Amino acid sequence: xxxxxxxxxxxxxxxxxxxxxxxxxxxxxxxxxxxxxxxxxxxxxxxxxxxxxxxxxxxxxxxxxxxxxxxxxxxxxxxxxxxxxxxxxxxxxxxxxxxxxxxxxxxxxxxxxxxxxxxxxxxxxxxxxxxxxxxxxxxxxxxxxxxxxxxxxxxxxxxxxxxxxxxxxxxxxxxxxxxxxxxxxxxxxxxxxxxxxxxxxxxxxxxxxxxxxxxxxxxxxxxxxxxxxxxxxxxxxxxxxxxxxxxxxxxxxxxxxxxxxxxxxxxxxxxxxxxxxxxxxxxxxxxxxxxxxxxxxxxxxxxxxxxxxxxxxxxxxxxxxxxxxxxxxxxxxxxxxxxxxxxxxxxxxxxxxxxxxx
Amino acid sequence: xxxxxxxxxxxxxxxxxxxxxxxxxxxxxxxxxxxxxxxxxxxxxxxxxxxxxxxxxxxxxxxxxxxxxxxxxxxxxxxxxxxxxxxxxxxxxxxxxxxxxxxxxxxxxxxxxxxxxxxxxxxxxxxxxxxxxxxxxxxxxxxxxxxxxxxxxxxxxxxxxxxxxxxxxxxxxxxxxxxxxxxxxxxxxxxxxxxxxxxxxxxxxxxxxxxxxxxxxxxxxxxxxxxxxxxxxxxxxxxxxxxxxxxxxxxxxxxxxxxxxxxxxxxxxxxxxxxxxxxxxxxxxxxxxxxxxxxxxxxxxxxxxxxxxxxxxxxxxxxxxxxxxxxxxxxxxxxxxxxxxxxxxxxxxxxxxxxxxx
Numbered sequence: 001x002x003x004x005x006x007x008x009x010x011x012x013x014x015x016x017x018x019x020x021x022x023x024x025x026x027x028x029x030x031x032x033x034x035x036x037x038x039x040x041x042x043x044x045x046x047x048x049x050x051x052x053x054x055x056x057x058x059x060x061x062x063x064x065x066x067x068x069x070x071x072x073x074x075x076x077x078x079x080x081x082x083x084x085x086x087x088x089x090x091x092x093x094x095x096x097x098x099x100x101x102x103x104x105x106x107x108x109x110x111x112x113x114x115x116x117x118x119x120x121x122x123x124x125x126x127x128x129x130x131x132x133x134x135x136x137x138x139x140x141x142x143x144x145x146x147x148x149x150x151x152x153x154x155x156x157x158x159x160x161x162x163x164x165x166x167x168x169x170x171x172x173x174x175x176x177x178x179x180x181x182x183x184x185x186x187x188x189x190x191x192x193x194x195x196x197x198x199x200x201x202x203x204x205x206x207x208x209x210x211x212x213x214x215x216x217x218x219x220x221x222x223x224x225x226x227x228x229x230x231x232x233x234x235x236x237x238x239x240x241x242x243x244x245x246x247x248x249x250x251x252x253x254x255x256x257x258x259x260x261x262x263x264x265x266x267x268x269x270x271x272x273x274x275x276x277x278x279x280x281x282x283x284x285x286x287x288x289x290x291x292x293x294x295x296x297x298x299x300x301x302x303x304x305x306x307x308x309x310x311x312x313x314x315x316x317x318x319x320x321x322x323x324x325x326x327x328x329x330x331x332x333x334x335x336x337x338x339x340x341x342x343x344x345x346x347x348x349x350x351x352x353x354x355x356x357x358x
Numbered sequence: 359x360x361x362x363x364x365x366x367x368x369x370x371x372x373x374x375x376x377x378x379x380x381x382x383x384x385x386x387x388x389x390x391x392x393x394x395x396x397x398x399x400x401x402x403x404x405x406x407x408x409x410x411x412x413x414x415x416x417x418x419x420x421x422x423x424x425x426x427x428x429x430x431x432x433x434x435x436x437x438x439x440x441x442x443x444x445x446x447x448x449x450x451x452x453x454x455x456x457x458x459x460x461x462x463x464x465x466x467x468x469x470x471x472x473x474x475x476x477x478x479x480x481x482x483x484x485x486x487x488x489x490x491x492x493x494x495x496x497x498x499x500x501x502x503x504x505x506x507x508x509x510x511x512x513x514x515x516x517x518x519x520x521x522x523x524x525x526x527x528x529x530x531x532x533x534x535x536x537x538x539x540x541x542x543x544x545x546x547x548x549x550x551x552x553x554x555x556x557x558x559x560x561x562x563x564x565x566x567x568x569x570x571x572x573x574x575x576x577x578x579x580x581x582x583x584x585x586x587x588x589x590x591x592x593x594x595x596x597x598x599x600x601x602x603x604x605x606x607x608x609x610x611x612x613x614x615x616x617x618x619x620x621x622x623x624x625x626x627x628x629x630x631x632x633x634x635x636x637x638x639x640x641x642x643x644x645x646x647x648x649x650x651x652x653x654x655x656x657x658x659x660x661x662x663x664x665x666x667x668x669x670x671x672x673x674x675x676x677x678x679x680x681x682x683x684x685x686x687x688x689x690x691x692x693x694x695x696x697x698x699x700x701x702x703x704x705x706x707x708x709x710x711x712x713x714x715x716x
Contacts, residue, residue, distance in 0.1 A: 061413055062517075063412075070505070070511065073470070112428050170407050262406070
């Protein structure tokens with residue numbers, strides 16, 4: 001990945017420009033969804049009728065989640081390639097299904113487009129969605145296409161299934177449960193900071209700096225995050241059903257508070273246990289940001305945060321996907337971070353300022 | 359309904375204005391969804407977790423449909439009250455579920471809002487959605503709330519259920535099948551034309567004309583359309599399973615062509631059979647529009663169009679909900695309208711101009 005590949009992607013990459021109006025709404029939907037094969041036996045009828053038809057796997061529950069993504073609010077097309085955006089839009093939606101310990105099988109995708117988008121641009125977006133559908137083994141079963149007076153709008157709904165005894169809500173954490181996080185944290189946030197900085201440098205100088213190559217991992221975490229399908233598979237394999245679970249979209253601090261709030265429990269997190277990548281540490285040093293602050297408040301990680309009974313610890317011990325970062329405690333009145341210096345700091349969802357001040 | 363009630367609805371109706379930012383995203387979702395009780399046994403878990411959880415009624419298929427509504431494209435807030443918009447957004451989405459001969463039970467609602475909307479305005483929108491949920495007996499199970507750089511965006515997904523042998527697709531019409539439409543047509547379109555005209559008069563003169571009262575029915579059809587839940591119930595009661603079905607959102611001509619195309623059949627429609635309300639006729643006269651053109655091309659009716667076997671005719675005969683407007687014919691190469699004068703005109707989806715010229 002070079003800065004040219006990320007920042008210098010004018011529409012002139014494309015050999016031709018086809019106006020969307022030349023296809024019409026029905027033509028566009030058909031054109032875009034034709035490339036999506038049906039993979040799942042539970043998909044009885046895909047796009048093209050008034051509604052899609054599904055057959056729920058017998059004795060399983062259905063899990064439904066939906067996201068609305070708005071240009072200028074959730075993404076900036078000046079440095080997010082459309083293909084990456086399509087992939088990410090699907091992946092982050094599926095992440096919510098995995099956070100229920102369920103397996104997604106279908107998605108619907110609705111988009112609204114202004115006429116600055118060509119057919120070729122929309123094909124790029126759908127190529128990314130197609131790659132995600134393939135990677136996560138889900139079917140695109142329908143959607144809606146509309147014009148937009150301003151920017152791009154993407155609405156995705158994912159449908160998944162889970163056996164009733166495997167369903168994991170946010171509300172089930174119990175006394176003494178261990179708090180576990182997958183992967184490493186802070187990378188997606190720091191990747192965004194690097195992209196934002198390089199965008200400003202590029203806009204000021206029009207000269208591309210080769211700064212992105214050394215941050216390939218964290219930029220990749222921002223532009224092309226993966227949902228943790230593998231974690232749900234691991235939990236199944238290890239015979240662990242978490243007592244509560246959530247995906248990390250708004251930052252670790254916010255998600256810990258959601259589990260605490262909905263389980264009516266409190267957690268202690270140990271700063272020294274928080275997992276991060278060496279490259280993230282390097283970026284945080286260069287940007288003068290504290291690594292712990294980035295971990296607590298940086299969003300869009302799409303790792304999973306969950307609690308398990310202490311008796312399940314031996315099952316996950318030594319698995320490199322999982323890091324125990326803390327535990328439930330009956331002895332505190334609100335969730336806290338125990339710092340390397342031994343301070344006990346209250347965890348707040350808007351913790352950025354509070355932590356900068358210490 | 360007076361023009362004042364429709365056109366003169368400044369936000370000053372409200373006693374106070376609460377900024378959305380004062381609640382935050384989670385606060386807003388909770389505030390808005392708290393008023394939606396769970397009605398359906400199939401709803402296991404509603405809003406508040408990573409995803410909603412449903413239990414599909416045993417041995418039934420799941421039907422899923424989604425709509426994306428954009429301010430300035432699908433609705434004009436200068437004459438659509440927010441409460442009506444909320445009601446309509448839900449009703450038209452459910453209409454797609456009924457068009458599969460299925461019963462909707464759950465919806466998700468995502469909205470993006472610019473800061474020109476106050477909490478009170480969003481509450482109006484949700485009050486309309488709540489009324490629709492009550493009317494159609496469906497649960498709001500989740501959604502997403504976001505800021506928007508421009509106008510209001512609404513994305514709704516509906517989930518319904520149907521026994522496998524009752525499912526009706528667009529593709530099943532057979533030889534000689536009768537083409538049946540529910541209710542009357544052209545009203546919603548003519549209601550919109552009246553609203554558009556009065557909006558222009560009002561903007562020019564700032565004086566409200568009492569023109570809307572005499573068109574209460576057709577304006578109501580535009581602003582507060584009902585989905586035909588009762589028709590699905592009637593079909594069940596009469597023991598009729600249509601061979602194909604679609605809802606009329608883009609105009610009768612377009613929908614007839616969808617059934618024809620997907621069933622690989624052709625239809626004859628009889629102009630003299632097309633059902634319309636006396637008030638619609640009066641409006642079309644006043645506006646110098648041909649009633650048949652309004653029926654064929656006017657959208658947003660949300661009536662159902664379906665085909666039945668001739669042997670089922672006795673079951674629906676005399677029921678005021680149903681009008682037989684034509685039939686499948688093996689003897690023609692494309693679908694046609696047989697006019698009162700005996701002309702046979704090809705039906706086209708963009709039929710407006712063609713029909714004006716004859």
